Amino acid sequence: MVIIADSSLRQEILELEFDALGVASANPSKTWPAYMQAIANPVPPQLEYLRRNASCRSGFDDIMPGTQSILCCAIELPLFRDDTPCHYARFCAIGDYHQVIREQLSKLDIILRKHFPIKNSRICVDTAPVLERELAVRAGLGTIGFNRMVIHPHFGSFIALGELFIDHDLTIWRNDIEINVCHDIPDSAYVPGSCGCCFESERRCIAACPTGALSQAGYDFNRCIAYWTTQHKGMIPAPIDRAIGNCLWGCDRCQNACPRNTHKQPIRKMPDAHPLHKLTLSEILTLSARQLRKRLSGSCIADAHPYMLQRNACIVIANTHDLAHASLLGNIAETHDCDWVRETAKKMAARMEHP
Ligand code: SF4
Ligand code: SF4
Structure with missing residues (x-):
């Protein structure tokens, strides 16, 4: 027909x-x-x-x-x-x-x-x-x-x-x-690399990757911050945890560095009522898992376990030497329900004292 x-x-x-x-x-x-x-x-x-x-x-x-x-x-x-x-x-x-x-x-x-x-x-x-x-x-x-x-x-x-x-x-x-x-x-x-913008010797995505997850040899998820912060349930090992910097969820450095992404502002605007727009670090670390799930509803993090976001928040506080939120780490280290969030908070509190 x-x-x-x-x-x-x-x-x-x-x-x-x-x-x-x-x-x-x-x-x-x-x-x-x-x-x-x-x-x-x-x-x-x-x-x-x-x-x-x-x-x-x-x-x-x-x-x-x-x-x-x-x-x-x-x-x-x-x-x-x-x-x-x-x-x-x-x-x-x-x-x-x-x-x-x-x-x-x-x-x-x-x-x-x-x-x-x-x-x-x-x-x-x-x-x-x-x-x-x-x-x-x-x-x-x-x-x-x-x-x-x-x-x-x-x-x-x-x-x-x-x-x-x-x-x-x-x-x-x-x-x-x-x-x-x-x-x-x-x-x-x-074939990965058909992007053709950077010369082989100076691929900007490789240079921007802080962990070596991207290299001339290819891609290794075991080193990728996007994997560790959004998929892994447990502690994040050093030196990946330091390389996370201020990224609460995902990474994007290899995309931000790409010349194919730097040409223009996007046409689409972030929705006004976006669930992540006003969510603060304090709220992430003090809300219960149930409350946090509710706040994340409508975002693409909604189905992830809130403990992963709380673990990442502890790491971001230490990496950015965020003194305003440092006291939250002690509380999390003592009282959080999840052992790997407690252990992460303990490790990050120690790192705040001895960077
Ligand atoms: S997402 Fe980050 S860690 Fe993963 S390959 Fe890209 S730059 Fe490297
Ligand atoms: S930075 Fe972009 S254009 Fe350059 S090699 Fe990487 S993906 Fe390709």
């Missing part, structure tokens, strides 16, 4: 708030062998999910049988407002991006179903084992940077991605419906 894309379809898609949208074919993955190699070594329990469904990532039958196309979208991440008291990674600045993107993709699904004979569809925003960076490249949204992020030609790497799997081949529509369809992506675009 062939339906000519009409102007109303075009208009409806344009009215959705995607910053980039493309269609990827449902061909088998090109990067799956490299992925399998990357997870061949043991991983910590928090990353076990990467291995659990590894075979699903080679194709799409386990995600949605009959998948013929994958609509891949990107939305640009805003900057945090200057008066936000703590430092978080940019992906936190849009509220819960999973929710934001899911809502947009649901609308897209409804629109497409009106115009095409789609029977089955599935939305994925970090919720299914797919190699989403490869899909984004395949859909023409960018290339893979040496920092392992998808780099969009206009928005750079500060984007959040989502996918809509459908059982209808949309790749034939090329650019008729304001959806990017690329048929000629070179294999080199899937």
